[in-house]
Amino acid sequence: MEQTACVVAGGGPAGMMLGLLLARAGVEVTVLEKHGDFLRDFRGDTVHASTIRLIDELGLGDEFRKLPQSRLNAAAFPLPNGGMLTLGDFASLKPPYNYIAMMPQWDFLNFLATEAAREPTFRLLMRHEATSLMFDDGRVTGVRYRTRGGSEEASTEGAIHADLVVATDGRHSVLRRSAGLQPKEYPVPFDTWWFKLPRHASEKGAVAGIVPAFRGREAMIALFRDDYYQMGYLGPKGTDARIRAEGVERFRERVAALRPDLADRVDAIRSLDDLHFLDVRLDRLRRWYVDGLLCIGDAAHAMSPAGGVGINLAIQDAVAAAARLAPGLLQGRVTVHDLAAVERRRRMPTVLLQTVQRVMHRAVFVPLFAGRRAGVPSVVLFLARRVPALTRLMPRLIAFGPRPEHAPGFARRAQRSAA
Structure with a gap:
């Protein structure tokens, strides 16, 4: 049976970033992705300023900026009189992190996969779908998977033992369900x-x-x-x-x-x-881990599209997880205490952003669908016009989020210019 230090189930932004960071630490890491490529429409496509800064810290900024992308310079809402209310003018932030990059997610994921493949301890297995966890004396010891063949090929099954399994398999996570982890769900209108x-x-x-x-x-x-x-x-809904x-x-x-x-x-x-x-969902696991398994990204906290913060939050989870867990993985021992520490660090930003989303739901969308009001709530208009600090805070909150993470020292490299 195959053996690796860490199995990451899911090749989305959190899974690919975690795989890259752990591999740069020298950890043997295997990422399982159930699809044959990353070419899927209608995924979140925003790369926030905190992630762009992270990419620069990894020495990949020049190559990242060569990818096809456009710049989102502001977040604005229409007013009843035909004007616009700008809640997030990113030009007010310090360059070069004064915008949000807009690019197809498949380009971003291919970029991360290419960089991770340069590391000798990284392995990406496409068409490998994690189906369940393996346990030994109550501890998660690996994953079972199903390979997806072509149209003429039957699927096969296999298993990988690992010192740690990280579930990044999305809001309908199979692995968190296999572990018995239950989310608290919040109403979405x-x-x-x-x-x-x-x-x-x-x-x-x-x-x-x-x-x-x-x-x-x-x-x-x-x-x-x-x-x-x-x-x-x-x-x-x-x-x-x-x-x-x-x-x-x-x-x-x-x-x-x-x-x-x-x-x-x-x-x-x-x-x-x-x-x-x-089907928009907003939920959060009561606990993100069991012994041998950690959930991050949407597997730990499904986000609403409101504010477009889901990708950034997931990537910040991955950075915090890599920084905390890489030393233990290199020594072959990751404790429950380590997993709890990752959750403690990332729970506050998650709770804060989900609270903001819930307020947005109640203030904007509930009145909209009830036919009471369409557009920006009057209290937001009042605050935006009378409280200058709010208009200064909002761009940073949107672009960086609460508690943005920095690349751990083991993952940093000198800038490599694009050819």
Whole structure:
């Protein structure tokens, strides 16, 4: 049976960053990713300033900035009078960390995978899906997995023993369920339907901001890509069946009403199969670990899309985990005390950001879907206009988050310029 120091289940941002950092410490680490590549639409695509700073500390900043990306310079909301309220003007932050990078997540993950592959102790196994945990005398000792073959190949099963298993397998984590870890769930008033609309050549350019559109009891956001818009329609939770029953033409009408400037291209939504439905969840494990297993990222705390903070929080989890656990992994002993220390460090930022999201849900989305108000709450307008400290704090909170992590010393390298 295979043996490694650490198995990371899930090749998302948290899993790939953790794999890279541990490998740079000399830890034998294996990352299991159930898909054959990273090319999946409608993932979170924001790389926050704290992550960009981390990449610079890893000596990879020049190469990162060569990747296709655009810069998000502000977070703004429309006002009833047609004006805009800017809550996060990132230009007020100290360069070069005065923006949020927008790039397809597959580019970011391929970038991390390429860098991790340079380390001799790193291994990435694609088409390997973690299915359950293995135990010995109550301690997690490894994972069972299923390989996914091509269309003509049958799947096979295997197992890897490890000194530590880290679950980064998302909000529907199989491993946390296998460990008996239960999340506390919080109510969410909306779900999201993602889809694409064409972006004309005349519309290309730097991203100035992400501005949501509100109308009646509906909302929509748009993210810029090289040749298309990634659109997110927000509607009341539990209405997916009704929206699909109304048909594609009715959905096109909704989009056109919310964004009249994009009404000329709604026919690009050929059918409702073009919609990617996201059942939005907000939850947090009561405990993130058992002996031999640690959960981080969405496996420990599913985040709402509100604020776009999920990727950044997951990456910060990975950095804190690597810094604390690498020494023990190199010695072949990671204790429950070590796992608890990672949770203690990352619980406060998680609780704070989830609390902000819950307030946003109650203040913006609950009134919106009840038909009481569409847009920015009056109290937010008042505070933004009368409390200057708020407008100075918000850009930093959005761009860096609470308790941003720095690269541990063992993972830092001199800057390597891109070819």
